[in-house]
Amino acid sequence: MRLAELQQQFIKDLTTGSQGSVPMLAGSSAQAKSRLKVYQNSVGAIISDVLADFFPVVQQLVGEAYFNQLVRQYIALSPPQQGNMDAYGATFADFLAESGQPLEYLPDIARLEWLQHAALIAADEPQLTAQAFQNHTEFYLTHPLQLASCAVVLSSAYPVLTIWQMHNQNKVRELNSLNQAEIALICREPEGTVGVWPLQPWQQDVLTLSAQQNLPWSMEQLHTAPQEMQQFIAFCLQRGLWRDNK
Amino acid sequence: MSLSSTTLQPLGFGLRPGHMDDVLQKRPQTGFVEAHSENFFGGGPLRRKLHQAREHYDISLHGVGLSLGRADGLDQTHLQSLKALVDDIDPIRVSEHLSWSSYSHTSVPDLLPVPFTNEAFGIFCNHVDEMQTVLGRQVLIENPSNYLAFAQTDMDEPTFLNNLCQKTGCGLLLDINNIYVTAHNLNRSATEYIDAINPSYVQQYHLAGYEEVPTEQEVLYIDTHGEPVHDEVWKGYSYTLNTIGDRPTLLEWDTNLPPLERLLEEVENIAVVRGKTLNTEEAA
Numbered sequence: 001m002r003l004a005e006l007q008q009q010f011i012k013d014l015t016t017g018s019q020g021s022v023p024m025l026a027g028s029s030a031q032a033k034s035r036l037k038v039y040q041n042s043v044g045a046i047i048s049d050v051l052a053d054f055f056p057v058v059q060q061l062v063g064e065a066y067f068n069q070l071v072r073q074y075i076a077l078s079p080p081q082q083g084n085m086d087a088y089g090a091t092f093a094d095f096l097a098e099s100g101q102p103l104e105y106l107p108d109i110a111r112l113e114w115l116q117h118a119a120l121i122a123a124d125e126p127q128l129t130a131q132a133f134q135n136h137t138e139f140y141l142t143h144p145l146q147l148a149s150c151a152v153v154l155s156s157a158y159p160v161l162t163i164w165q166m167h168n169q170n171k172v173r174e175l176n177s178l179n180q181a182e183i184a185l186i187c188r189e190p191e192g193t194v195g196v197w198p199l200q201p202w203q204q205d206v207l208t209l210s211a212q213q214n215l216p217w218s219m220e221q222l223h224t225a226p227q228e229m230q231q232f233i234a235f236c237l238q239r240g241l242w243r244d245n246k
Numbered sequence: 247m248s249l250s251s252t253t254l255q256p257l258g259f260g261l262r263p264g265h266m267d268d269v270l271q272k273r274p275q276t277g278f279v280e281a282h283s284e285n286f287f288g289g290g291p292l293r294r295k296l297h298q299a300r301e302h303y304d305i306s307l308h309g310v311g312l313s314l315g316r317a318d319g320l321d322q323t324h325l326q327s328l329k330a331l332v333d334d335i336d337p338i339r340v341s342e343h344l345s346w347s348s349y350s351h352t353s354v355p356d357l358l359p360v361p362f363t364n365e366a367f368g369i370f371c372n373h374v375d376e377m378q379t380v381l382g383r384q385v386l387i388e389n390p391s392n393y394l395a396f397a398q399t400d401m402d403e404p405t406f407l408n409n410l411c412q413k414t415g416c417g418l419l420l421d422i423n424n425i426y427v428t429a430h431n432l433n434r435s436a437t438e439y440i441d442a443i444n445p446s447y448v449q450q451y452h453l454a455g456y457e458e459v460p461t462e463q464e465v466l467y468i469d470t471h472g473e474p475v476h477d478e479v480w481k482g483y484s485y486t487l488n489t490i491g492d493r494p495t496l497l498e499w500d501t502n503l504p505p506l507e508r509l510l511e512e513v514e515n516i517a518v519v520r521g522k523t524l525n526t527e528e529a530a
Contacts (some may be wrong), residue, residue, distance in 0.1 A: 001319040001398065002317070002365065003361065003363070003365050003366050004317035004318065004349070006317075006361060006396070007316065007317050007346065007349035008349055008350065010349075010358065011349050011350075011352050011358075012352075012356060014358075015352060015354065017506075023395050023397075024352050024396055024397055024398070025395070025396060025397060026394070026395040026396060026397050026399075027394075027395075030463065031463065032394065034461055034463055035393050035394035036394065036401075036461065037461075038393040038394070038461075038466065038468070039356060039393065039394075040357065042468075042484030043354045043355065044354050045357050046355045046356065047355060050355065053390075060294060078353065079352045079353070079354070080352070080353045080355065081351050081352065081353055082311075082321060082323070082324060082348075082353055083284065083310070083311025083312060083313055083321060083324050083347055083348055083353050083355075084284045084287050084311055084324060085284070085311075085355050086284070086288055087288065110451075120290055120458075121287075121289065121292075122288050122290060123288070123289040124286070124289040124290065124293070124294075131385075150290070167446060172490065183491055188290060188291075192291030192294070193291075193293075220524075
């Protein structure tokens with residue numbers, strides 16, 4: 001048998017639980033199945049651990065056993081494609097949305113957790129600091145300000161940030177309704193910690209519009225109060241939200 | 247005959263993300279540290295910390311995901327990420343495994359066994375050549391732990407590895423623990439394996455702990471890197487030192503990660519076993 005055929009069958013066995021490669025293995029059929037199972041168990045356990053690390057609140061919400069069951073289904077449908085496991089799980093939220101699992105907000109919790117992971121490993125690039133902004137204010141007020149690659153905004157129809165904080169940070173927060181939309185800002189701050197904060201709709205609009213034109217133009221479009229705007233800009237600079245494009 | 251301590255090769259430990267802050271803060275004395283390449287492909291704080299570690303330690307980079315044994319072409323994105331990391335860190339050694347983990351568009355996070363056929367040998371040589379050409383340096387290939395063998399085979403593992411080194415100019419990273427795990431699982435002789443390896447190709451050793459896992463039919467050794475080094479592996483290390491000679495030796499501990507101090511104790515144990523074997527007096 002050619003190596004390509006062997007590997008195609010073996011890797012299919014590992015991701016789907018089939019046993020088609022058993023005739024290619026040395027030893028009795030029973031022993032070959034048992035040894036194949038070692039690799040099947042290992043692959044399933046490693047991927048479950050990786051995804052539990054990336055999606056801790058998703059795991060908490062559904063419980064370890066059901067989480068592992070979902071992971072097995074996910075592996076069979078969308079197995080990893082790269083040797084670098086940091087890249088695996090980007091479509092887990094979409095899978096959860098179509099998996100028939102009962103928690104309607106769960107896919108957005110998964111999105112929130114994936115974006116935190118992505119922010120943590122995003123490529124390093126200069127983040128605009130308050131000092132740089134102060135030294136070259138005219139430049140930054142007349143040019144578009146793009147979010148850094150380690151910063152992203154997530155809009156959800158559910159109170160996704162509240163739910164996540166209640167579970168991940170043991171924050172006692174009041175959850176009045178599941179139909180309460182929330183916007184979350186995810187950013188890796190300059191010292192390396194990934195933080196998550198709630199955003200108001202006007203703040204999300206400021207980020208969108210200032211990326212298109214500039215900050216003063218976004219204020220004009222949104223009729224934002226100068227004091228609120230000043231506080232928000234200070235917040236963004238402190239978190240290193242914008243890429244320094246000077 | 248007693249060897250001078252100046253001739254002894256460095257000892258080190260696997261630098262895992264869970265120990266990174268502790269290591270940077272305490273800066274324990276050690277000969278070198280080894281990092282898993284794929285843990286540092288991204289940017290951010292972990293990559294910055296590896297840079298900080300590089301200021302204090304020699305670093306070797308050990309890959310687990312390039313899948314040199316795959317029947318189709320190497321993942322160029324992965325290879326370029328590795329090259330960028332190697333160029334960035336300037337490691338003392340770069341290593342990968344005699345294994346595969348990807349084929350076509352599917353990849354699994356495990357070191358899968360290579361069938362020791364002439365076809366697989368030719369493919370593996372081509373991929374090692376490609377890796378060494380892209381990185382612009384020699385790489386070391388490590389023997390993995392195996393839990394099964396394929397029915398079709400043209401040579402044994404030591405022959406595969408010796409021929410690989412002879413044909414591509416790569417070196418060997420001999421994992422003593424993996425030799426004993428595979429020997430137990432596949433009912434082979436660990437010492438015959440060590441005897442069959444050409445010493446001139448061996449440039450580094452790995453030591454680690456395995457776990458004994460009972461199945462319905464048997465007890466298997468599983469290479470978990472989650473326990474202290476077992477007695478028979480210590481004996482195997484002594485045997486290897488006497489057979490092949492002293493080489494830089496690294497302790498791997500990946501699961502059930504102990505406190506850094508416990509890890510360093512185990513590195514100290516390497517020095518003790520080596521000292522007794524080679525009749526030297528040394529500290530780790």
